[in-house]
Amino acid sequence: MVKVICVANQKGGVGKTTTAVNLSASLAVAEKKTLLIDCDPQANATSGLGVSPEQVAKNLYQVLIGKENIAGIICPTELDYLQLVPSNQELIGAEIELVNTVSREIKLKEALSSLTNKFEYIILDCPPSLGLLTINALTAADSVLIPVQCEYYAMEGLSQLLKTIELVTRSLNSALAIEGFVLTMFDSRNNICHQVADEVREHFQDKVFATVVHRNVRLSESPSYGKPIVLYDISSKGAVNYLDLAKEIIAQARRF
Amino acid sequence: MVKVICVANQKGGVGKTTTAVNLSASLAVAEKKTLLIDCDPQANATSGLGVSPEQVAKNLYQVLIGKENIAGIICPTELDYLQLVPSNQELIGAEIELVNTVSREIKLKEALSSLTNKFEYIILDCPPSLGLLTINALTAADSVLIPVQCEYYAMEGLSQLLKTIELVTRSLNSALAIEGFVLTMFDSRNNICHQVADEVREHFQDKVFATVVHRNVRLSESPSYGKPIVLYDISSKGAVNYLDLAKEIIAQARRF
Numbered sequence: 482m483v484k485v486i487c488v489a490n491q492k493g494g495v496g497k498t499t500t501a502v503n504l505s506a507s508l509a510v511a512e513k514k515t516l517l518i519d520c521d522p523q524a525n526a527t528s529g530l531g532v533s534p535e536q537v538a539k540n541l542y543q544v545l546i547g548k549e550n551i552a553g554i555i556c557p558t559e560l561d562y563l564q565l566v567p568s569n570q571e572l573i574g575a576e577i578e579l580v581n582t583v584s585r586e587i588k589l590k591e592a593l594s595s596l597t598n599k600f601e602y603i604i605l606d607c608p609p610s611l612g613l614l615t616i617n618a619l620t621a622a623d624s625v626l627i628p629v630q631c632e633y634y635a636m637e638g639l640s641q642l643l644k645t646i647e648l649v650t651r652s653l654n655s656a657l658a659i660e661g662f663v664l665t666m667f668d669s670r671n672n673i674c675h676q677v678a679d680e681v682r683e684h685f686q687d688k689v690f691a692t693v694v695h696r697n698v699r700l701s702e703s704p705s706y707g708k709p710i711v712l713y714d715i716s717s718k719g720a721v722n723y724l725d726l727a728k729e730i731i732a733q734a735r736r737f
Numbered sequence: 738m739v740k741v742i743c744v745a746n747q748k749g750g751v752g753k754t755t756t757a758v759n760l761s762a763s764l765a766v767a768e769k770k771t772l773l774i775d776c777d778p779q780a781n782a783t784s785g786l787g788v789s790p791e792q793v794a795k796n797l798y799q800v801l802i803g804k805e806n807i808a809g810i811i812c813p814t815e816l817d818y819l820q821l822v823p824s825n826q827e828l829i830g831a832e833i834e835l836v837n838t839v840s841r842e843i844k845l846k847e848a849l850s851s852l853t854n855k856f857e858y859i860i861l862d863c864p865p866s867l868g869l870l871t872i873n874a875l876t877a878a879d880s881v882l883i884p885v886q887c888e889y890y891a892m893e894g895l896s897q898l899l900k901t902i903e904l905v906t907r908s909l910n911s912a913l914a915i916e917g918f919v920l921t922m923f924d925s926r927n928n929i930c931h932q933v934a935d936e937v938r939e940h941f942q943d944k945v946f947a948t949v950v951h952r953n954v955r956l957s958e959s960p961s962y963g964k965p966i967v968l969y970d971i972s973s974k975g976a977v978n979y980l981d982l983a984k985e986i987i988a989q990a991r992r993f
């Protein structure tokens with residue numbers, strides 16, 4: 482039984498890709514068969530796992546416009562239990578080309594239906610917008626994981642994101658649940674971080690993961706080596722945080 | 738003679754809003770009549786200047802769909818020489834509603850034509866995408882200012898941004914120039930920052946501003962007080978950096 486988790490937040494730079502890549506890698510370390518799908522034309526999740534977006538022959542774009550079967554474009558990664566559906570700049574075209582297509586919001590959901598027995602987790606990395614790519618990901622997902630950067634502007638966007646999730650739940654995917662909110666780039670020396678963390682916990686109570694991802698320079702270095710943090714520096718705070726997050730997700734999956 | 742500068746980069750969280758708000762405020766401190774236009778439905782530039790997006794009666798959305806004249810929705814700010822065209826979540830509707838409209842890319846340019854004698858600088862804050870709102874801003878602008886966060890993922894997106902700028906220059910706005918690249922969130926203790934800074938300077942040479950905006954916690958605190966850095970903490974490194982950037986822009990305007 483596969484669990485599809487969409488990592489989304491239209492606020493930019495809050496740690497969506499860092500969370501999608503490192504949660505996927507941590508699930509793979511726990512020997513859960515995991516597929517990471519890069520739904521962002523920026524293709525940061527692709528390069529974060531060491532795959533060069535320019536050299537990829539086929540990517541998610543060809544799948545969404547119906548030219549390729551998703552199983553045919555899956556790439557291996559350095560971790561045995563982790564595979565990747567890459568993206569590249571062509572994916573920008575999908576937003577424009579799908580606009581006037583029938584059932585444009587369920588293209589990804591349809592593509593994933595052929596994969597359900599192959600993986601235990603499918604993680605979707607979204608771009609910083611609430612356009613068609615993010616809507617496709619929310620429609621294909623069982624739940625949505627929301628990274629919240631511990632900064633003032635990041636708090637403001639949450640109400641819009643929750644409205645969009647509600648809209649998708651009402652009209653496109655009634656089963657969509659909130660997996661949880663994960664606080665990212667937490668710096669304990671910084672007042673704002675404590676204020677934002679307190680406010681998020683007050684608002685969202687038990688929906689906030691116990692694991693807090695601390696600001697950790699090793700997390701921002703690892704993508705330049707094309708490696709998730711568990712392969713780049715397993716002893717770093719960042720690796721510990723994302724392994725803990727994976728443990729929480731696995732424990733939570735048992736309860737759903 | 739007005740100079741319209743668009744602050745754009747589709748990579749999320751690189752400091753677009755922080756740059757747009759604080760550059761505008763710094764130009765106002767130098768007694769240049771400045772208008773900041775918030776082209777992002779997240780409305781961070783609006784709240785960053787102390788205006789509540791929910792309480793704004795009219796915003797850029799009404800202007801782009803032709804319901805309001807831009808001069809009629811301009812708000813004052815705490816700085817005499819700085820005014821604001823606010824945004825709010827309704828602006829998300831503009832991307833969808835304008836898709837099938839004739840001359841959808843020049844709506845903002847048309848709206849600005851009635852303002853040219855009122856301001857010396859008009860600064861446009863863009864959302865983290867290359868959709869219709871950013872295209873409108875690039876088409877209305879004389880030049881584009883590109884914040885580059887000193888992080889690995891931020892480097893990767895630059896080629897896509899430059900392609901889009903070239904596309905706009907070729908088909909929508911032949912006068913569009915690059916104002917420059919400004920390095921943001923620079924932390925001298927962090928190797929990645931030095932690597933990215935060296936690479937950006939090697940690639941873009943004299944197009945990179947001498948001013949580097951350092952990571953400074955006061956910059957991330959000031960939006961929660963609805964104040965630009967010059968009003969929140971004039972003695973901070975962040976305030977000095979943005980005042981320096983404004984000086985470079987003013988000096989450069991004389992050369993163009």
Ligand SMILES: Nc1ncnc2c1ncn2[C@@H]1O[C@H](COP(=O)(O)OP(=O)(O)OP(=O)(O)O)[C@@H](O)[C@H]1O
Nearest residue numbers: 493494495496497498499609695696697701749888
């Ligand atoms: N906990 C952390 N500590 C230090 N740096 C981090 C952390 N999390 C993310 N980063 C860095 O911050 C930047 C933004 O993170 P990331 O790219 O993952 O955000 P995003 O939400 O995916 O951005 P976008 O909105 O562009 O998709 C990246 O350069 C990343 O390396």
Ligand SMILES: Nc1ncnc2c1ncn2[C@@H]1O[C@H](COP(=O)(O)OP(=O)(O)OP(=O)(O)O)[C@@H](O)[C@H]1O
Nearest residue numbers: 493632749750751752753754755865951952953957
């Ligand atoms: N030099 C800096 N030092 C410290 N924090 C900063 C700095 N510049 C920006 N920030 C903080 O980093 C976060 C991202 O910056 P900002 O929101 O300006 O980026 P953006 O590019 O406008 O994001 P988006 O892509 O969502 O529009 C904000 O919380 C901001 O307060």
Ligand SMILES: [Mg+2]
Nearest residue numbers: 497498521525
């Ligand atoms: Mg990302």
Ligand SMILES: [Mg+2]
Nearest residue numbers: 753754777781
């Ligand atoms: Mg912004």
